[in-house]
Amino acid sequence: MKSTHIPRLMRSSLRLAAHAPSKSPLPARFVTSTSQYVSQSRKAEMAEVVDQAARPSDLFASQSSAAAASSSSSSSALPINPQATLDVIDPIVLHQDPLHVSPVPELRQTEDTQPQEKVARPIYLDMQATTPLDPRVLDAMMPFMTNQYGNPHSKTHAYGWETEKAVEAARSHVADLIGASTKDIIFTSGATETNNMAIKGVSRFYKERKRHIITTQTEHKCVLDSCRVLQDEGFEVTYLPVKENGLIDLQLLADSIRPDTVLVSIMAVNNEIGIIQPLKEIGEIIRRHKGVFFHTDAAQAVGKIPIDVEEMQIDLLSMSSHKIYGPKGIGAAYVRRRPRVRLEPMMNGGGQERGLRSGTVPAPLVVGFGEACRLAKLEIQNDHEHVSRLSQRLHDKITSSCTHIVRNGDATLGYPGCLNLSFEYIEGESLLMAMKDVALSSGSACTSASLEPSYVLRALGASDENAHSSLRFGIGRFTTEKEVDYVADKIVDVVTRLRELSPLWEMVQEGIDLKSINWSQH
Template identity: 55%
Template sequence: MHRPIYLDCHATTPVDERVLAAMLPYFRENFGNPASVGHFYGWEAEAAVKLARETIAQTINATPEEIIFTSGATEANNLALKGVAEAYHLKGRHLITVQTEHNAVLDPCVYLQSLGFEVTYLPVNADGLIDLQDLERAIRADTILVSVMAANNEIGVLQPIAQIGQICRSHQVLFHSDAAQAIGKIPLDVEAMQIDLLSLTAHKIYGVKGIGALYVRRRQPRVSIAPQLHGGGHERGMRSGTLYTPQIVGFAKALEIAIASQEEEHQKTLSLREHLWQRLSECDRIILNGHRQQRLAGNLNISVKGVNGQALMLALQPIVAISSGSACTSAKTTPSHVLMALGHSQELAYASIRFGIGRFNTFEEIEIVADHLLASVRSLQ
């Protein structure tokens, strides 16, 4: 059976064979529990986790103690927002985020509102970027946290994280960023960018699903978060649960590979994306969503005017695996909240396609997809 060309790397990525090779020994030979500090098997696993923690910390200019392992970016986001809200509620009950955030940030914000917290949802410009003056005006005396994602999961737009961090620090407000799509693809430095909490995940960078991390700053300022999982007091008491050593080892290996090849992969995926856009822009019905340059190299998000979105996706399914929005919300019948925030009509938001170009895609695949998409648009007009 013919398998479609995979261009949905913002949803997930295939596990790199080097990552799998690094993980395999920790399923059988080195299977110990890293919390079992009384014997060799535990020490072996503990050493592997320690090394992985150091590797991950180094890539974002953090210390190993500041890395808290989670089941993924969704849990990391929940831990950051709910954990800060609970820990700092006596200082203030106001948070700020952006209308185009992932649901793993928006839904916890709605939950916190049900508990009496106030949340300001910043709008974005037509290109998907926030107005920094809007952010500064939104900060109040009782603001405790600002959460702005580094790279948008649908339109790939890169927010000015360093400038946001500077604004937050000047107002003594904590700054959290969801970097699920950004880690390993763009340089991230928690010190230079003045980030206090950073959510990470492995499966967007050719690691396995089910493992992520939250960076929690320990100094200048020391950030407190209330745990959301209680049990054995693992991860400095912030996240209880037996650490999954194979996944942690794989996460570190995936990130190590991504950082080592970051510039090379950036240039490759950018070249493929630019070629795809060059081909698709031949059709005046196709418009680009998000900032033209300030976006992830492998991201292309388009809308097609005057074409039924569902019919277009059905026409493309046999040839290419893509999403019409976030993979986490693709089962919903509502239009993308991200594209609606850009000012699109519901019709245009429905007729959108997100291309996520990755490490293993080729020029030939891009040509096939471009040919088929243009032919499909012509037939559906």
Template identity: 45%
Template sequence: MSKYPIYLDYNATTPCDPQVLETMLPFFSQHFGNASSKAHAHGWHAEDAVSQAREQVASLIGADQKEIIFTSGATESVNLAIQGLAQQQTIRGKHIITVATEHKAVLDVCAHLQGQGYEITYLPVDAFGMISLALLEDSIRKDTILIAAMYANNETGVIHPVADIGRIAQKHSIPFICDATQAVGKIPVDVYADGIDMMAFSAHKMYGPKGVGALFIKKRNPLLDISPLVFGGGHERKLRSGTLNVPGIVGMGKAAELCNSMMASEAKRMGELRDYFWQEIGSIQGVKWNGQKSHSLPHVANICFNMDGGDKLIKMLSKYMSVSSGSACSSAAVEPSHVLKAMGLSDAKAHSSIRFSLGRFTTLQEISTAIEELKKALLRLS
């Protein structure tokens, strides 16, 4: 028997892996030192642990440990990358290219900059959630200062042609900032092979703790110049001041190490579970896959149930499983997902879409139960 509710919302957040938690615990108590205390063993111990975590995180993405800045999460990393770079580039220009289906962490920063006189080009996507590379290249102007495009979409799992975007950015000498929050730790990510200049990601999406993330900043010649957003003691190469969250950083390091060692087998296992789920659910009349299954994260299925009153289905399911709907609450109103809308879905189709995201602790038994409950709910609503 599966325990209700079954957790199928791993894209929202993941539980801490027990091995991660075990690694973190001593850093709350006996190894509590400040990583910036240079004069004593407590500080050295903390600094060593942070260095090790930096290596572990860098190794997951093919980077050098000097290229990792620890932050409070992907939202902060994205803010530091985009705003920090934009502030340094005002002489070169004020034009930014991004994609309509980005996470709000990127879209809201762009909107904020727009209010300060920057011009933003939002690339559209097709029905599968994919951008046109030709349109990206056509959108580049003399005053374009950065391209911000995500690695994999958080709602649909659609994976973007990141290496192609990187190649275009490099050809035009424009920094490429990638929000890889959903991809890192799930599929192979290599910042150099992908031509990424800055990349944001988060520990809590890869079985690490909440409240810690990283920004990769490529060592370039000349160095990418970015302004800090937070000033203080000059931590993290003067880019992110504030006492380091040592337990969190240690946890992120361990989480990165585990993802590195389990990635291939876990991606295969989850792909098989998802295929089984889709085989059972996809054959129901009117049900449609949102996005492109062949170009998506192996653990994500965003499915349109094509019905009026999709909220009833979500409500009915909530007793049995934790999933995410194709709607988002903003200012107390339930808005259809901007991602699904950008892919051409009507409000009703977006409202009756559900994201199922599997993870490390999802079992075959849970998927079988979820299929059963989903079929029962659909029958009741038909």
């Protein structure tokens, strides 16, 4: 396909990939240059797109003429959306500016079709929610969103063959990241589906003989909700508490396993406080009991800490692409074949993915996922050092200027990219509202209908007040030192101002012990 025939809506994606060799968004610590992943023909295509995008006035002029011609021929014709031909602003390039002022205004469509300039985007520190797409991942995906569009399950022609080959190569990269066999990897839509498939699938398959499940109180909501569904079906679930540092009691786990226990599900890295559970020790305890399977939700762990399913004796593992700089909408389940783990499929159809997950495999997403896993294995040490340094810098700058700050979870037992702090005598929601230029997450599980403190922090023994006053800082591969310094200064300023307005803080400053006060009910 010639570059002149590339569909207009694809040019924004090509523009993002074009930033890789020209603007070098990747930090200098990356050994491999992004430009090595862009073919010469692709560079030519992208150069043309960049050249066109650099002349927005010409584009609007041509579109205005086209719109006028269309309007004259049909009174019901809609105006052409000018945003369709504008390039998307690269978030990584934006991060080079601490205030994130866009170098190229992104235009928005309004009711009267008049474009408006985009306001500055906030600094992104919410990496546990999702991560930005690595430009190298996008580059690997692009051919499968343009020329190589075959169905990987089509066995009768070259389109299917070439796509199937790419899918299997991606499967190999995913397996390699966790020390698994390629045949043990099942592609899904993400960790939520995989957790549902693992917990419900195993339990329902063996329900005639075993109806007991063990998990923890600090699991992701999709794990807890899956267990509650099984409870409604007659299963018994044991919810293990965690210690103040966030770890489970291994002896309590061993004592909780019964003859009718079918599954133990314990997450690898907690999504709120970053605590890393001792998977190897857990696997050894479970392996002593024949017929008990070990599942771990590793969405926050894969690509960030070393995972080896053989060494850790894991039977089922859930992972997600968009947590490791890959595309959203794709994930994988590791399902051990030797000794074999049997599942009841949740989806029926064409029998794809060993019959466990029917449906056409989305090749572009799978290829992106595979590339993200390949890069994660290459960069895991660099990423860990980078994230550790910035996390410590953020923590030190905040705590050196503010008092009455509690770190949730033991810092020595957690993943450094997840920093959860409680700012006493301040509501977390107030902090978030005052931090409009920083994308963060509150430890409070807030919805429009309720305001409840985080069940994870409460499981650690945190008070409701501290749970309400928590913020989670997510640091990742593309976070910069300049961003961390800006956020630290901003937090200190906001906390100081909010505490000046707090009567509780005034009482603490006067030496009054708030716990000694008998608060009356009105």
